[in-house]
Amino acid sequence: MVKLKDTYPLYLNNEAAQPNTDLEVTDKFTNEVAFRTALATPDIIDQAIVGAVEATEPMARMASYERQAVLQHCVDRFEERFDELSYALCVEAGKPIKDSEGEVTRLIDTFRIAAEESVRMYGEAMPLDISERAKGYQAIWKRYPIGPCSFISPFNFPLNLAAHKIAPAIAVGCPFIIKPASKTPLGTIIMGEILAETDMPKGAFSVLPASRDGADLFTVDERLKLLSFTGSPGVGWDLKARCGKKKIVLELGGNAAVIIDQDADLDDALERVIFGAFYQSGQSCIGVQRIIIHESVYDRFKEMLVEKTKSLVAGDPKNRDTFIGPMISEGEAKRLKGWIDEAVEGGASLLCGGKREGNMLEATLLENVHRDAAALNEEAFGPLAILQKFSDFDDALDEVNRSMFGLQAGIFTRDLFKMFDAWDRLEVGGIVINDVPSYRVDNMPYGGVKDSGIGREGIRFAMEDMTEIRNLVVRRT
CATH class of the missing domain: 3.40.309.10 (Aldehyde Dehydrogenase; Chain A, domain 2)
Structure with a gap:
């Protein structure tokens, strides 16, 4: 029988921290408090952003096989902790246990796909001699990580939808901070615990349960280069209006x-x-x-x-x-x-x-x-x-x-x-x-149009959003 702990930490710059136990998380069937987690303050969020900025170059320099090893470690540990992850999801989300097990299976699939894609960051060689003035010129382009990313994930698939942000970020070499849903933070915290077992550069990740008011920095801070949000349309479009120059991916609602x-x-x-x-x-x-x-x-x-x-x-x-x-x-x-x-x-x-x-x-x-x-x-x-x-x-x-x-x-x-x-x-x-x-x-492209959002998830497609194309032009004559 799996037993949850009474308290859980947040993860700040790759390390567990327990500054408080301010967030109460209930068993959604009994409505009794199941456990408590640390709640990130604005100061802690700022420290995480500083760490992510400092980790930008070290993360980008990680070799493909090194990023793949991190992702494969997660796959292995998720499999070992399958029952714990399933039970935690059942309690905090109220998701029937069979469905919870299904989501853990998808979590594993998502990280496995990312491990495979992490060594497939292809570019392209292209001729430029489309007219006389470009004779002797050639271009080569490839993708570079966009930099520190901000993720906000929802309560309904708290494992797999967080995974669709975390796994591609690791695959391309982007440091990130993630705010899990306050009603269902535990699955993402366990991911943080497993990521802390790896040797990613300090500041590569932070898992920060936070109140909506306290999490404004996830959206407006210009040091963050991408915001990926999954949640309600009203909140998502408001975030887009406030996110400034950063790239944004929104996976919002539907009535399918x-x-x-x-x-x-x-x-x-x-x-x-x-x-x-x-x-x-x-x-x-x-x-x-x-x-x-x-x-x-x-x-x-x-x-x-x-x-x-x-x-x-x-x-x-x-x-x-x-x-x-x-x-x-x-x-x-x-x-x-x-x-x-x-x-x-x-x-x-x-x-x-x-x-x-x-x-x-x-x-x-x-x-x-x-x-x-x-x-x-x-x-x-x-x-x-x-x-x-x-x-x-x-x-x-x-x-x-x-x-x-x-x-x-x-x-x-x-x-x-x-x-x-x-x-x-x-x-x-x-x-x-x-x-x-x-x-x-x-692994399929997933996302919507109209009020359902902007951009696509699915590992390869999220990796494209988390990278920028850098072109190299060579004059050969």
Whole structure:
């Protein structure tokens, strides 16, 4: 049986520090304090930035094989501490234990990919003699690390989404400071503990739980050259407005749609839609929120969805049979419950679910939701999905695009032409055919358009953001 410690440190310039135990982190199922961590003050954050600046050149000089060795050490240690990481995630995030184990597996995958990519920092030789004036000139370019990076990671995938920032930074040789979500800091702190076992240059990393007010330096300090933020759109766009000259990557919200066309395998679609809508209580920016179903199969698929949704086991996330665990807080559960009630008052039909107790909210299906309802248009970020009907495939694509968000979309269809039409027309960062928009593999380009953000994650693509191209021109005649 894994047992958590009562207190955990922060990591400042590669070393554990325990200046206080001011951050209380609760067990999201019992709502009791599970442990306490150190909370970084503005002075500590400033020390971390100074350390990162001083580590810039030593990190850039690390050989590819040395960076790869650091990443491989993390892979090995994550595997050794698999049960501890899984249990910590289950407690601090309220994520069902099977899902927690799945996220630890993805954490390992992400660092393994980064280890592979760390020795593939390719450049290019290119001719410049495109006209007479450039005869005898040749160019060579390669990528150099951008410098100290600032990372802010969210509560819903606190291991893997932090990994998608930390691992590529190490792979390219960028020092970094990271602020994990205050509700779920432990996984990132354990990463810091493991990174502290390596011989990276002093100042290469700092893991700093911090209050939102105390973390302003993560955004505005000009010594930091890149800000990568994953979280809510309101916060993300505000950070962009304040981040000054630094490069910014934003992975924000969504209200993802899946289209179930008339030729879909409904049994297969059912299992994937249930997963996409209610996995980790719907707290995913690519969770299925809108289910757009062809009229010829609508009634049948609705009946299947309702029956399956009602069968989902809700309760203690430490129980291996649990599928629906708690939301991250009672406040978030109240918010979404309010949206559900508002939709029903506006004429929507409640097909199942809708009840709340504390931060436990039942898996909920609605139909006939008013087009202006918050439940349909905003990011639910909880166990809610809305059924919609279509007759014409073009209209279904238009309905997907009606959203202010554009992260990912899913389409169940066997029609090759519809697949390519959707790829051309949907205003999203990614389209998944015969699966839900919730599907992600950690080496693929991932990110959104419109209010869903700027830039792409996925190790190779994040590495590009964390580097700058430096060109070398040679006159040979």
